[in-house]
Amino acid sequence: MKEVAVAPKLNVKVVIVILIHVLLIGCDSTEDNLQHKGGVAISFDDHFIDEWYQLRPVFKQHGAKVTFFITCSDTISETKRRLLQDLQEDGHEIGFHGTIHGNATQLLSNAGVNGYISTELEPGMKYMRQAGFHPTSYAHPGGNHTQQADSVLLAQGFTILRDVAKNERSLYGIRLYHLPPRYMPHIYYTFDNDRTVDALTIDTDVHISQEEIREALIKARDTGTALMLFGHKPLNKEPGEGEYGFRVSFLKYTLAQADSLDLQFYTMSELPALSAQRPKRSSL
């Protein structure tokens, strides 16, 4: 009986120590010692070019630079080309998000490396280049990839590959967990020249509160890291069936907070590019 009683006490101690460590992490450095200015790297996926363009004034208001990952299954119309060019001239980055928005694991197992390249990568990149864009960053369609897919993409010349992170998961409508984003170390870029990264979705289905995003931004400022976020379609109302998107009001709040906290806005390709100029930072 005694042993049974002791074991849970030890476990509680261990949990408390871990919790204290988690709570204190990020408070161990002052801004003066940081090698990079804390910031935020926001990206947007798929093909909502008209809708993203509507956000241009709010990006300008806060001096925000972001990355648009374009799924490009056909030639880019002249109208859309101009919109993307305007966004690029504003300082935003145009990245690539596949030709057919396929499942990389399945494509590789069914068609092999050459089939993956000729189906998912080459046609879309050709359309992008024809329109005058030369993406150096890639977001995995559906957040699906393998080590082999990563190797192929890096060999094709992409300098950063972005995957998907979620702070909340549900199963059959029941919430399994909800994490405050500040406790998710992998969504912070530490300027360690990492080429495979995770960005936290800000779409409505993961229910990030304004307070949570503010705390997550403060952590980026205090640790000299870049908080990586992404979303799909800008929404002014509840999403429809099968619609992925984020609240425009939430994005506006996030940009305003980042601005008032004096955070740096990074595009995705800037993250490894700026890392290369600096020695590796040790801790987050």
Ligand SMILES: [Zn+2]
């Ligand atoms: Zn997508």
